[in-house]
Amino acid sequence: MLSLFLTLAAGTAAADTASPPSRPADAAAGMVAVHRQPAIPIVALRMSVLADDPPGYAGAGHLVQHLVLPTLREQVRRVGGDVQITRGADAVVYTVVGPASELDYLAGVLRSTLRPPQLTEAQLVAAQRELRDERNAEWETAAGHVRALLRARLFPEDLSPAGTPASAERFTPEVVRSVWARMYQPERVAVIAVGDVQVGRVQEAFSRLPDPSGGGYREAMADTVPAAPPVSPEATRGWVGLGYSASDADPAALTVVARLLRDHLRERLPSASVEVEHWWTRQGQGLAVVVAAQPAGLAAARRTTGAAVGALTSTLNEERVRAAAAAVRRDMLFYARRPDRMADVVGQFVDRQGDANAAQRFYAEVERVDEAEVRAVLARLADRTPVAVDVPPQRLPNR
């Protein structure tokens, strides 16, 4: 039995995990985890396929998602459901939400996405256009631009889920089918179900996944990304980004540090927007600080942001750590109050660590984070030079 962090808070219900027989002949999902929520008879099914895009074919997984999305949407709509696709650093993810009584139907819809995509040139062109728009959107606003640059510098191996202009040119219907055949393996499929369903039914629904058709792409190629990012976007405020590589930090302590840094900066920069994010993928961990300030306050915002780690260290105490840890846990609970979001939280841990208990453990570890652990993380951050990104404010004509 798996007692997820959400049920820890509630103290009663529990979730089940089942790892079905993993012989290739069974073609069953590699992992099925169920968190029962009997409050309302709906179910969120999150199915992830752990797979990296093959070298030279960045964006392949997300392209396949865009190809199947119109059909998926139409099928799920028949039962009043909803569907989401995401391509994270760790997995290709499909999430459907609908009535629990439609579990078998929804599971069937999800399973169908694992088959080699049948596509025409026209569908491929449409999907590629959507991917190109996504790639461009990453750089369109100052907030996206700063984050994309920080990610590229902290995790150079982690290309955009939407691929690259070079890889986009390599996709043909035949290439897409063969690349997907290489990426999809039943044992790499993880299913998280949250809602009014029993583990046995979910396990049964995902016990016979489509056979991997084998094959593979023609040859590995190098993914190439433009050496220089697009020019900075026009922004009325100045934007400052700092990225700390922190793969060696304890994840729970790093999450608490992110919260403390955010609170610290918001207190000192009340007129600026401040976000501090804990980035955590299979590639590693990082801490991203993104601050936007009016031109008049930009210099002060840069100084305060650059000195934040040191300043926080000098004002830290156990009480603040406890408050930050409690806030992180409450935020997690609030985010996960919808079945699809809870499935997302649990699923991200599964994708990253391959362990259905990881979310529960993390939630418990956050509560145990103490001042010494936070100081240790801050000391590591202070010892290294962060990557920095700066988007200056545009010069507006006098009116």
Added chain:
Amino acid sequence: MIRESLFRAGRRCLPALLLLFATAPGILSAQDRFVVRPEPGTSVVALEVLVATGPADETPEQAGLAYLTARVAVAPIRRTLDALGAHLTVQAHKDALGFTLTAAPDAWMEASRTLLVALFRDPADSLSMIRERAALRAELIGREASPADALARDVDAAVFGGEHPWRRPAAGYSTTVEKLTLSDVDGFIRTYLVPERTVAVVVGPVDPSGAREHVGAFLRGAPWQAPRVPAPEPLDSPIRQEYNSITTWVAASYPFSAEVDAEAVRLVGMLAAEELSFGPSRRSVYNAHSEVVRRPGGGELRVHIVVPPREVDAWTGRIGEAVSRFADRKLSDAVFRERLRRFRGVRLRELDTPEARAQAAARELFVGTGAEGSLVDALDELDAEQVLAAARALRSPTLVVLGPFLDDD
């Protein structure tokens, strides 16, 4: 010309409406006005508090006073709630103010105590008054420029009549809100923000007896004070209002009584809106949707469409046809099952958060149908006969058209 034959005069349903709105919810004891729904496995606790006050307790010059009072009352506690990781939203309905609080299980008691003390015991704060009045005024100026908001105002005026308090937006007007004073707010808090007018629902992973004891302490012993709302006097329909836009907005409001199955009405509305929505044979429809509003004594189905001005007459008629066809004959079993399958999923998903479930339960409690009734049961029991009966029970619509009228040139 608008095909008026499809929309019989609204005055014919006046006697029924008099009955609908002149009565108060049938909830009397404090115990009956508070429900706890334990939900093991849900990650947070939601508290919905509905206070039965609104435009009916304001003069026309005070429009927006109830909503401003609600915002002023909770403004001083926002920082405390933030520190607890709790989330609070305030909504102004025609017949009630809604306060929705969501908090982690370890913080909900403190957060809800903070809210209930602020609502029922704290006096109005002058700094909050100045800030909230300025913020609300700015929001209203933005809203008043929207054609959707203008349509809602005109439909309300048509449905309830020129002098009825519900003809006014529950949030008021920018021009009335800017003149409200601390004394207005303070008086309103003392008179109308009271436990005697309150219903509350708690949903989430709570101990039922502890939750009852905790929230019940704020409501205990307070007899229900039924708010009095005058009977509406709908205007003659259709109503055409000139509005400076490039599209025309049409709304049809169908009142229904308390005996009518609200879920069946909702299904009729959804299906009618689908028949009017953009599609291969309806390329000129920009938007179409429906909504059901429940109030003590019944409710209202509103169907809206947005179309090009030159096509307004045709589309206005088609709203009536889209709704009335469900009153003409029963859906076949196969068609009904297919439609119900989709409707059921959509409705269940609308309740996918604890706060949505708390809001729905509080509304049921407020309108007098009881929060213990289950939406799931209502959906599972729905059949084609009920849909037919609901469509037939819809009263004559009030029709409002807003936009440029090219045929007047």
